[in-house]
Amino acid sequence: MSATVTGLTTHQIARRSALDIADGSYVNLGIGLPELIALFIPNDREIVLHVENGLLGMGPSPEPGDGHPELINAGKKQVTTLPGASFFHQADSFAMIRGGHLDLSVLGALQVAANGDLANWSTGREGAIPAVGGAMDLVSGVKAVHVITRHCTRDGTPKLVRRCSYPLTGAGVVDRVYTDLAVIDITADGFEVVELAPGVSFDHVAARTAAPLRDARPA
């Protein structure tokens, strides 16, 4: 294992995952790392971003002084609207989510298990304030669920595991994971590497994954 392996930066992970979002998709980006994806939507595609607090057609952050406190995203940051945008109430917003009308949800993760379980809302730590927001609704209804995350925590603990130890957001919900090291599909047989980050070996990824990993890269 080479100490010089760095993998992708968070911006590069976001850019890589954006490449797989199809033209014409309706997409919800979770709070945190997934928000970066909006910066990297390829120019040749029109993708409509859904904001679960009531907006389709989210645009970039406003210029300083141009924003409005009543035009915000799920992270409670001020945003703008693009031509073709619409506003709606929470029951309609979650009908879009739960009713399978959105094509893709991209979420962050504390842990992803080889069976597609996702934990991203609570570490279950004693004394933590439980807060779930819309994550459980998103994973239960959106057609595809992608996760973007660092492969390991800051202290090097793998986030891709055999079974989640943290409380679940949803059971068997994740389709694909983008990390700084690889792109990994969740299949009936568990984790499958479909792409490695430049300069990263399969063994390097396997050593940092706490579950069996299959090499499914195209020959």
Add this chain to the structure above:
Amino acid sequence: MIDKRVGSPREAVAGIGDGDAVMIGGFGEAGSPIELIHALIDHGAANLTVISNNSGSGEIGLAALIRAGQVARIVCSFPRSTNSRVFPDLFHAGRIELELVPQGTLAERIRAGGAGIPAFYTPTAAGTDLEAGKERREFDGRPCLLEHALVADWALIKARTADSHGNLVYNKTARNFSPLMAMAGRNTVVQASSVVEPGGLDPETVITPGIFVDHVVHVPDPQHESELVARGARYP
């Protein structure tokens, strides 16, 4: 004659009693009816159950109502804020009860309450810790949970424009829970930035029909939570 206008936030909330359930609109600061909440603080009703997506920020608005000790229980999807210690401190002290509800389930429970649907099944939260105590049933092989409707004695919401019949138009993402809460509140109070005569709103653009609204208060220049928090404001 129908005229739902009342003179002030104070009059609008005067009927709220100890132990009442109160829905409060807003997602974060967008749509939070700060002037009505402050009037409720002045009014002093205690032992309230509050149904709202968040638990407030700073020490104004919803956070101030909680800090005042008037809220015994909160039904909420995301009671966490980077800039408020009010809810966490009371929660850790065991002085406020929390029912944590996924955001879409919260919205649908409120909608169901207003629509006369006593309960419904949803796949959200099946297989998670939030399944505890809920009836489970499979539909097409998919586990779903039975969720019960929410209604409240009061709904306090914010609109951009109201007419005197209570027809409402909202502002941007401030709409969020308010049209649902208007339906589910037995007494729905609206603070509106502008109030017009009947006919002043195009019926095609009305979002909440006036039948769901009981009282309309004109609050011409509502305060914004983030601006109050930024300058360290406290209420009272």
